[in-house]
Structure formats: C-alpha cells, structure tokens
Amino acid sequence: MAKSKTVYRTKHANRIKRTPGDQAVQVLIYLIIAFCAIVTVLPFIYVVAGSFATERELTERAFFLFPKEISLNAYQYIFKTGDAIRGLRNSILVTVVGTLINMFFSCTLAYPLSRKYFKGRNFFTNMVIVTMLFSGGMVPSYILIAQILHLTNTYWALWLPGAINAFNMIIIKNYFQGIPQELEEAARMDGCNDLFIFWKIILPVSKPVLASISLFYAVTHWNSYFNAMMYINDRSMEVIQIVLRRIIFLTTSLTTDSTFDWGAFGTPPEKAVKMATTVVATVPILIVYPFIQKYFTKGVMVGSVKG
Amino acid sequence: MTKTKTAAHSSARKKPVNGTWKHALQSHKWLYILIIPGVAYMIVFNFLPMLGLVMAFQDFSPYNGDTAIDALIHSPFVGLDVFKKFFTGPDFWRLLKNTLSISIASLIFYFPMPIILALLLNEIRCSWYKRVSQTLVYIPHFISMVIVASLTYQLFNTSDGYIYHLLQQVLGKNAPDFLSDSGLFVPLILGQNIWKETGYGTIIFLAALAGVDVELYEAARVDGAGRWKQMWHITLPAIKATIVIMLILKVGQILNTGYEQIYLMQNSMNRTVSDVFDTYIYTKGIEGGQYSLSTAAGLFKSLVGMIMVIGANKLAKLFGESGLY
Numbered sequence: 001m002a003k004s005k006t007v008y009r010t011k012h013a014n015r016i017k018r019t020p021g022d023q024a025v026q027v028l029i030y031l032i033i034a035f036c037a038i039v040t041v042l043p044f045i046y047v048v049a050g051s052f053a054t055e056r057e058l059t060e061r062a063f064f065l066f067p068k069e070i071s072l073n074a075y076q077y078i079f080k081t082g083d084a085i086r087g088l089r090n091s092i093l094v095t096v097v098g099t100l101i102n103m104f105f106s107c108t109l110a111y112p113l114s115r116k117y118f119k120g121r122n123f124f125t126n127m128v129i130v131t132m133l134f135s136g137g138m139v140p141s142y143i144l145i146a147q148i149l150h151l152t153n154t155y156w157a158l159w160l161p162g163a164i165n166a167f168n169m170i171i172i173k174n175y176f177q178g179i180p181q182e183l184e185e186a187a188r189m190d191g192c193n194d195l196f197i198f199w200k201i202i203l204p205v206s207k208p209v210l211a212s213i214s215l216f217y218a219v220t221h222w223n224s225y226f227n228a229m230m231y232i233n234d235r236s237m238e239v240i241q242i243v244l245r246r247i248i249f250l251t252t253s254l255t256t257d258s259t260f261d262w263g264a265f266g267t268p269p270e271k272a273v274k275m276a277t278t279v280v281a282t283v284p285i286l287i288v289y290p291f292i293q294k295y296f297t298k299g300v301m302v303g304s305v306k307g
Numbered sequence: 308m309t310k311t312k313t314a315a316h317s318s319a320r321k322k323p324v325n326g327t328w329k330h331a332l333q334s335h336k337w338l339y340i341l342i343i344p345g346v347a348y349m350i351v352f353n354f355l356p357m358l359g360l361v362m363a364f365q366d367f368s369p370y371n372g373d374t375a376i377d378a379l380i381h382s383p384f385v386g387l388d389v390f391k392k393f394f395t396g397p398d399f400w401r402l403l404k405n406t407l408s409i410s411i412a413s414l415i416f417y418f419p420m421p422i423i424l425a426l427l428l429n430e431i432r433c434s435w436y437k438r439v440s441q442t443l444v445y446i447p448h449f450i451s452m453v454i455v456a457s458l459t460y461q462l463f464n465t466s467d468g469y470i471y472h473l474l475q476q477v478l479g480k481n482a483p484d485f486l487s488d489s490g491l492f493v494p495l496i497l498g499q500n501i502w503k504e505t506g507y508g509t510i511i512f513l514a515a516l517a518g519v520d521v522e523l524y525e526a527a528r529v530d531g532a533g534r535w536k537q538m539w540h541i542t543l544p545a546i547k548a549t550i551v552i553m554l555i556l557k558v559g560q561i562l563n564t565g566y567e568q569i570y571l572m573q574n575s576m577n578r579t580v581s582d583v584f585d586t587y588i589y590t591k592g593i594e595g596g597q598y599s600l601s602t603a604a605g606l607f608k609s610l611v612g613m614i615m616v617i618g619a620n621k622l623a624k625l626f627g628e629s630g631l632y
Contacts, residue, residue, distance in 0.1 A: 037443040065467045109345025112338040119331035131349055136356025137605030139592040143358055146529045147375040163348050209454045223451030226567045241453040248457040254533035271467060278457045285449050
C-alpha cells in the first residue's frame with residue numbers, strides 16, 4: 001500500500017520538474033532500451049522466418065522477418081532424416097531424468113544443512129564451500145568418469161558429475177531455513193521423525209523454490225553440450241545440441257553424408273534446414289521461459305542475499 | 308499451548324549442546340541418512356578429482372597399471388618437472404597472451420554493460436515498457452552456447468550471412484569476416500557474451516537498486532540535483548557494493564575463458580589467437596592423452612584464480628568495501 005503511494009508521488013514529482021533537456025534524455029533512454037530489446041530478439045525472428053521460407057526466397061531476399069511463401073520443406077527434411085528428432089528425444093530424456101537426479105541430491109543435502117540442530121552442520125557446510133572454491137579440473141574428472149567409473153556412452157556421464165550445483169543447493173537451503181520453526185515443531189510434538197517432516201512439511205511448502213531450481217537445472221541439462229561431446233560417442237545417443245552443431249558447422253555431412261532419397265521435396269533446402277534445426281533446439285527453452293521468468297528473479301535475489 | 312511450544316523448542320536446542328555424537332545420531336537419525344547421497348556425491352565427484360591432481364607431479368601414463376587408479380599409484384613422481392615443461396614450453400606465453408587478451412577485454416568492455424543497462428532500465432518509469440524489455444533481454448541467457456554459435460554463424464558467414472552482406476554493402480571489400488579473421492576473434496567472443504549475458508546480468512544490480520529509498524531522489528530533486536547528480540550521489544553508491552562483489556568474482560575468472568564458446572568458435576584460421584588454457588587442457592589432455600601436462604595446466608589455472616579472488620577481496624576491503632567474505 002505504502003509503496004504504491006510513493007511510486008505515485010515520484011511520478012507526480014517527475015512530471016512537474018522535467019526540463020526539455022531532461023525530457024530529451026528520457027526519450028533517448030527509452031530508445032536505447034528499445035534498441036537493446038530489438039537486437040536481442042531479431043536473430044531469433046530472422047531464423048524462425050528463414051526456417052519457413054523457400055530456398056528461392058532465401059537466396060533472393062537477403063533479410064526478411066516474414067516469408068512471402070510458407071514452406072515446410074526444412075521441417076519435413078528434419079523429420080524425415082530423424083537426426084534432430086532423435087536428438088530431441090534424447091535431450092528430453094537427459095533433461096527429465098537429470099533434473100530429477102539433481103533435485104534428489106540437492107534437496108537431501110540442503111535439508112540437513114538447513115537445520116541448526118544438525119550436529120556436524122559446519123563440517124558439511126565447509127565441505128560444500130571447498131567444492132565451490134577449488135576443483136580438480138577437467139582432466140582428473142575425465143579420468144574418473146571415463147576410466148575409473150567407465151561411464152562413457154551412458155547418460156550417467158551427463159547426470160552424475162553435475163548432480164549438485166552448490167549455488168542452487170544453497171538457494172534451496174536458505175529457503176528451507178526461512179520456513180517458520182512452528183510448522184516443524186508441531187509435527188515433532190506429534191512424534192514425527194525428520195524424514196516425515198522433510199517429506200510432508202518442508203518439501204510441500206518449498207514448492208516455489210523447488211520449481212525454480214528444477215527449471216534452472218533443466219535448462220542447464222538442455223543446453224549442455226561439452227559433456228555430451230566428451231562422453232557420448234554413440235551416434236544414436238546424441239543430444240540435440242550435438243546434432244545442431246554438426247548440422248551448422250560441419251555442413252557437408254548434411255548433403256553428402258546420407259544416401260537419402262529426396263524425391264518428394266527436391267534437394268535439401270540447406271540454409272532453411274540449418275535455421276529449422278536452430279529453431280527446433282530453441283523452442284523448448286522458449287516454451288518454459290515464461291515459467292522460469294516467473295521464478296528466477298526471486299531465485300537470484302535469494303542467492304545474492306546470503307551467497 | 309505456549310508452554311508446550313517452548314518445551315519443544317528447548318529440547319530441540321538442548322540436544323546438540325549436551326548431546327554426544329551418539330545422541331545426535333540417535334535423535335536425528337534421518338538427517339544423517341539424508342545427507343549420505345550428497346556427501347557421497349561430493350567425495351566422488353569433487354574430492355576424488357582433487358586427489359587426481361597428483362598427476363601434475365607425476366609422469367603419469369595410464370599404461371603404468373592395470374586400472375587408472377593402479378596407474379596413478381605406480382606412476383613415478385617427478386616433482387615440479389611437469390610444471391617446468393609447461394612454463395618453458397612453446398605454448399605457455401601464447402596461451403597466456405590469448406587468455407588474458409580475452410579476459411581483460413571482457414573486463415573492460417563486457418563488465419560495465421549490465422551496470423549501464425541496469426542504470427538505464429532504472430530510469431524507465433513506464434512499468435509495462437520496463438517489464439517487456441526486461442523479459443526480452445533476459446532470453447539469450449537461457450539459450451545454449453551452441454545456438455548462439457549457430458546464430459552467429461548464420462548471420463556472419465561470408466556466403467549467405469545477412470549481417471556480413473549488410474556490412475559488405477557499406478564497406479565493400481573491407482567488410483569484416485568475424486568468423487575467420489584472427490584479429491576479430493576477441494571482438495567476436497566479446498560480442499557474443501555481451502549479447503547473451505548483458506540483460507541477465509542486470510538482475511542483480513536492479514535488485515540492489517530496488518532497495519533504494521525513493522525519498523532520497525525526491526530530497527535530491529528538491530535540493531536541485533539533476534539526473535546526473537542523482538545518479539552519481541544516490542544510484543551508484545547504492546550498487547557500489549554489488550559492483551565490487553561482481554568485480555571480485557570476475558577477476559577470479561581471469562584465466563577461465565570457458566571451453567564451450569571458444570571451442571565452438573575456433574577454426575583453423577583463428578587458431579593462433581583462439582588457443583586458450585581451457586582449450587589447451589582439453590586438446591592436450593583429453594584428445595591428446597598428455598594427462599600430466601594438462602593437469603598441471605589446470606592446477607595452475609585454479610591456483611591463479613584462487614589467488615586473484617583472495618587478492619581482489621583484500622584490495623576491496625582495503626578500500627572500505629565489504630567484499631566477498
């Protein structure tokens with residue numbers, strides 16, 4: 001209530017005090033912001049438009065945000081060759097299972113660390129802090145995963161190594177800490193144990209933070225590329241990011257690699273296929289983006305308060 | 308009611324104080340069971356690789372034993388020889404130069420961007436305009452580096468990249484070929500980072516700005532302070548602590564240029580400037596099997612990062628900032 005009042009007051013004050021020069025600066029600021037927003041989205045619109053265009057239009061017109069003639073050739077090609085679809089399927093599997101694993105490990109670690117009466121809390125918290133400050137680096141981790149645990153060509157190589165992100169875990173922990181003690185104490189009076197309190201009280205009231213952190217984890221899995229490149233060589237297990245990179249950067253594989261019968265829709269619309277693959281890899285993120293956005297501002301702030 | 312509550316409270320607090328480990332384990336058995344997966348994870352995936360750092364002091368070869376662990380035990384220790392080889396080798400100075408030119412350029416050109424954008428967004432009074440533009444500029448943060456690289460490629464390649472063609476119309480033959488001109492590699496990487504992360508980077512500054520009392524601005528305005536004076540005396544001091552923290556974190560990353568982005572944008576034309584410590588570790592260690600050398604490079608990188616964070620933090624405290632810890 002009080003807040004909206006002050007906002008109103010400043011608006012009012014602004015209106016009175018503004019000089020013409022100041023007004024011009026204000027307009028300029030609005031324009032700069034608009035420019036930033038446009039520069040951000042333009043590449044996406046360009047690619048989406050291009051992916052629906054005919055090959056002819058793509059060569060004739062340099063730039064357009066709406067194709068004159070809609071063509072689904074590129075998407076037909078993608079669905080027919082199956083690489084991108086298989087990549088999408090694999091990515092979904094990696095993302096869903098990976099996020100569940102992340103949440104299991106992060107929550108079960110966060111809960112004991114959030115309890116003041118947990119003896120050993122400092123020791124385990126310090127353990128987490130050490131992992132944030134120092135790491136063995138890429139090569140020892142690779143040897144561990146590939147040569148000691150033999151996880152190459154299994155998705156465990158993508159799921160286990162990053163199972164806990166210390167920053168995300170701390171955000172969950174801080175949220176658990178902020179839950180009023182009374183809730184827990186009432187249950188304890190009824191003779192409930194810590195597991196029951198964790199499962200039936202703490203987790204249900206933490207839904208907002210759990211939702212936002214799972215989305216963060218999910219986005220990380222979806223976007224992860226380097227680990228998949230290092231640990232997955234089996235082409236049938238490729239995730240979408242790998243497929244996308246191959247189609248964009250190693251162009252030749254697209255046209256010459258497969259003994260594919262083009263018949264129905266002519267030669268592959270190469271440029272459009274690249275664009276369509278980019279779209280296919282991006283769309284899932286854009287679908288969940290509104291949900292992420294709802295939560296992430298909060299998440300970032302919680303993290304920054306008690307990093 | 309209140310009585311029982313305080314009773315529960317005191318008993319909950321008393322236990323650990325008086326209690327022995329045995330008592331704690333008994334009364335909060337589940338907490339110790341719950342923490343097992345997390346601790347096991349940290350031991351295996353964080354602490355075991357740290358033990359693997361001994362490779363940097365060995366002449367490690369996987370053929371020194373039947374398994375990797377066996378090989379680690381049986382590989383001969385060579386002291387600091389590997390480091391000597393790394394520092395005096397033909398690559399070190401080139402890698403250092405490339406890495407530093409990317410990270411210092413990023414400190415100068417990329418670091419201020421989110422601050423500037425946050426200050427501009429803070430000046431926007433129209434709330435829907437602010438909300439929509441924020442929503443849009445945050446998007447690229449959630450897009451994978453592969454997609455950013457693909458978009459870059461599709462817009463800048465010399466055969467059908469639109470931006471390249473646009474530049475060609477203006478500059479003719481001098482149009483810059485960002486993808487293969489080695490002189491433009493650093494601007495390319497910076498440009499991608501600025502495009503991808505500036506928007507999202509504003510969040511933390513906007514959060515700090517949200518805490519500023521509006522009445523301060525009003526009071527300043529009454530005193531005749533203009534926009535710039537308000538920004539200088541109210542807005543900037545409000546986010547100074549946040550800027551310092553972000554700067555410390557950034558300085559700690561001085562040798563971390565990231566694997567993915569550089570690897571994706573690297574090609575034979577720009578390799579002289581695009582080889583950095585991170586890509587070197589990957590190519591020498593994982594592709595080339597020179598485990599000791601690349602582990603030493605990695606250890607060097609981590610140590611420098613840690614020293615830089617501690618140093619920057621000390622410096623910040625010297626100037627009266629609260630710092631990171």
